[in-house]
Amino acid sequence: MTVETDVDLQVEIAGCTFRNPVMTASGTFGYGREFEDFVNVSRLGAVVVKGVSLLPRAGNPPPRVVETPCGMLNAIGLENVGVEAFLHEKLPWLVELGATVVVNILGNTVDEYAQLARRLDGIEGVTALEVNISCPNVKEGGVAFGTDPLMASAVTAAVRRASKLPLIIKLSPNVTDIQLMARSVAESGADAVSLINTLLGMAIDLAGRRPRLANVVGGLSGPAIKPVALRMVWQAAQAVKIPVIGIGGIMTAEDALEFIVAGAHAVQVGTANFVNPGATEEIVEGIAAYLAKQGLKSINQLRNTLIT
Numbered sequence: 001m002t003v004e005t006d007v008d009l010q011v012e013i014a015g016c017t018f019r020n021p022v023m024t025a026s027g028t029f030g031y032g033r034e035f036e037d038f039v040n041v042s043r044l045g046a047v048v049v050k051g052v053s054l055l056p057r058a059g060n061p062p063p064r065v066v067e068t069p070c071g072m073l074n075a076i077g078l079e080n081v082g083v084e085a086f087l088h089e090k091l092p093w094l095v096e097l098g099a100t101v102v103v104n105i106l107g108n109t110v111d112e113y114a115q116l117a118r119r120l121d122g123i124e125g126v127t128a129l130e131v132n133i134s135c136p137n138v139k140e141g142g143v144a145f146g147t148d149p150l151m152a153s154a155v156t157a158a159v160r161r162a163s164k165l166p167l168i169i170k171l172s173p174n175v176t177d178i179q180l181m182a183r184s185v186a187e188s189g190a191d192a193v194s195l196i197n198t199l200l201g202m203a204i205d206l207a208g209r210r211p212r213l214a215n216v217v218g219g220l221s222g223p224a225i226k227p228v229a230l231r232m233v234w235q236a237a238q239a240v241k242i243p244v245i246g247i248g249g250i251m252t253a254e255d256a257l258e259f260i261v262a263g264a265h266a267v268q269v270g271t272a273n274f275v276n277p278g279a280t281e282e283i284v285e286g287i288a289a290y291l292a293k294q295g296l297k298s299i300n301q302l303r304n305t306l307i308t
């Protein structure tokens with residue numbers, strides 16, 4: 001289904017123009033090519049690639065994914081090919097197809113984040129960096145950076161110094177005060193924030209009295225987390241002037257539109273890709289159809305229009 005409308009879906013984030021507000025969520029869309037048969041990546045707002053680290057990572061032992069009643073738990077542990085393989089083997093395909101690429105980065109130390117940012121600075125085809133300070137499934141760094149405002153601020157400032165690229169800092173929901181976290185990264189040089197990453201959870205196999213994940217705990221994603229995500233996105237959008245990108249349980253265009261009404265400039269689609277590999281493009285079309293039906297000319301007219 002393709003809806004041809006003359007509505008303007010473009011959004012501006014950190015000085016970049018994205019063709020529409022629908023991005024893939026890191027780690028749920030591989031490096032794009034995995035979805036080649038289902039999605040035309042050049043029609044998305046951006047492809048946010050699977051998180052890359054300085055060196056390749058094997059991730060956690062299996063089982064690493066568990067289905068739950070309205071979402072999934074994962075403890076992949078940030079398995080990835082490393083930045084050099086990403087640049088040589090993964091990025092060129094995305095660039096050739098005309099995708100807008102946001103590179104998600106992760107490190108164990110502040111210095112590793114800075115080194116990655118420096119390596120990616122000035123690379124043709126890299127539009128922005130998304131800095132993952134919020135992964136709950138790794139032993140070092142990860143969640144600590146995302147839950148302590150001072151550490152979040154230190155990572156943001158170091159990456160800011162290392163790169164001229166637009167910086168999106170990806171926040172963890174595993175905090176009591178999301179506004180404090182959003183403010184501290186905004187004050188340290190973030191151009192935008194994205195949220196939420198997964199919520200810490202666990203699942204038990206009662207028969208064996210064992211955890212279902214080898215890592216015991218993992219990150220919960222999917223429809224179960226949407227109400228939490230909406231609340232946090234709304235709170236973050238009120239706390240900072242920089243753009244907010246909403247993530248969490250977005251399965252349909254209606255879900256995405258709710259985040260935009262709550263104040264998000266753009267959204268990312270994660271778990272939905274596993275259920276319906278064509279979800280992202282369908283959401284773009286659904287948003288355009290909704291705006292046309294409402295008589296709105298631009299997506300920007302809908303943002304932050306929640307009546308409270």
Ligand SMILES: Cc1cc2nc3c(=O)[nH]c(=O)nc-3n(C[C@H](O)[C@H](O)[C@H](O)COP(=O)(O)O)c2cc1C
Binds near residue numbers: 072
């Ligand atoms: C299997 C899996 C792998 C993920 N890997 C990453 C990752 O590498 N980096 C990251 O920032 N977020 C990662 N995430 C988190 C997602 O990008 C997203 O923030 C989260 O799943 C919530 O969105 P959703 O409910 O639409 O899935 C991962 C999520 C899943 C389910």
